[in-house]
Amino acid sequence: xxxxxxxGILTFVTSIPPANRRANGTVNGTSxxxxxxxxxxxxxxxxxxxxxxxxxxxxxxxxxxxxxxxxAVSTGSGNIQPTAFTAITTTASSQAQRFNAQRAxxxxxxxxxxxxxxxxxxxxxxxxVLVGRPLxx
Numbered sequence: 001x002x003x004x005x006x007x008g009i010l011t012f013v014t015s016i017p018p019a020n021r022r023a024n025g026t027v028n029g030t031s032x033x034x035x036x037x038x039x040x041x042x043x044x045x046x047x048x049x050x051x052x053x054x055x056x057x058x059x060x061x062x063x064x065x066x067x068x069x070x071x072a073v074s075t076g077s078g079n080i081q082p083t084a085f086t087a088i089t090t091t092a093s094s095q096a097q098r099f100n101a102q103r104a105x106x107x108x109x110x111x112x113x114x115x116x117x118x119x120x121x122x123x124x125x126x127x128x129v130l131v132g133r134p135l136x137x
Contacts, residue, residue, distance in 0.1 A: 011037070014127040015110040022051070022121030024114055029126060031067055031109040034101050037130040041101040043110065045085060045126040046094040052120030057088040058113045059126055061097075063105040072111075073104060080104050088122060101130060 015029030034041075045059045061081055062070040073080040081099040101108070110126035 009037070009131075011130040012127065013130065014125060015108075016112055016124070016126040018123065018125040020121070020123045021112070021114055024116065024120065026111060026113045028062075028070070029110040029112075031064065031070075031107040032128060032130070033067070033106060034104065034108050034128075034130055035106050037101050040098050041131045042096045042129040043081065043085075043099050043126070044094070044096040044129065045088070045110070045112075045124060047088045047092060047122045047124035049092045050088065050090050050114075050116070050120060050122045053117035055089060055114070055116040055120035055122060057122045057124060058115075059085040059088075059095075059124075060111045060113075061099055061104075062109050062111050064107040064109075065105045067107040070107075070109060070111075073099065073108075088124070096129075 013032045043061045060072045063073050064070040075081045075084040080103045
């Protein structure tokens with residue numbers, strides 16, 4: 001039987017806490033200073049089925065150098081986040097996407113944008129599992 005690899009530290013961070021978001025709009029989560037972590041980590045989202053007419057929830061991972069100005073990380077092969085999250089509509093969904101914390105800028109957060117008719121919305125939360133040994137300096 002093979003041994004379990006030493007992953008160092010697993011830190012679970014909720015960027016967007018669970019809440020009933022039943023109106024269109026964008027929620028920017030709390031940022032995390034990920035400078036103590038390196039390597040690949042996970043970004044996750046968990047949502048109920050959307051309600052109302054044509055509900056849609058788009059989740060993105062964002063990063064920043066100054067914890068003030070954020071931009072969505074690049075997705076696709078060879079980028080910080082290889083695969084984008086799938087939009088969540090009328091079916092409940094839990095998704096996790098690998099992202100390279102070492103290549104991301106110092107601060108990371110999740111952002112959720114809900115669209116649809118005025119009564120459309122989701123109950124959701126999102127965050128990170130930062131994996132790896134703390135980096136010194």
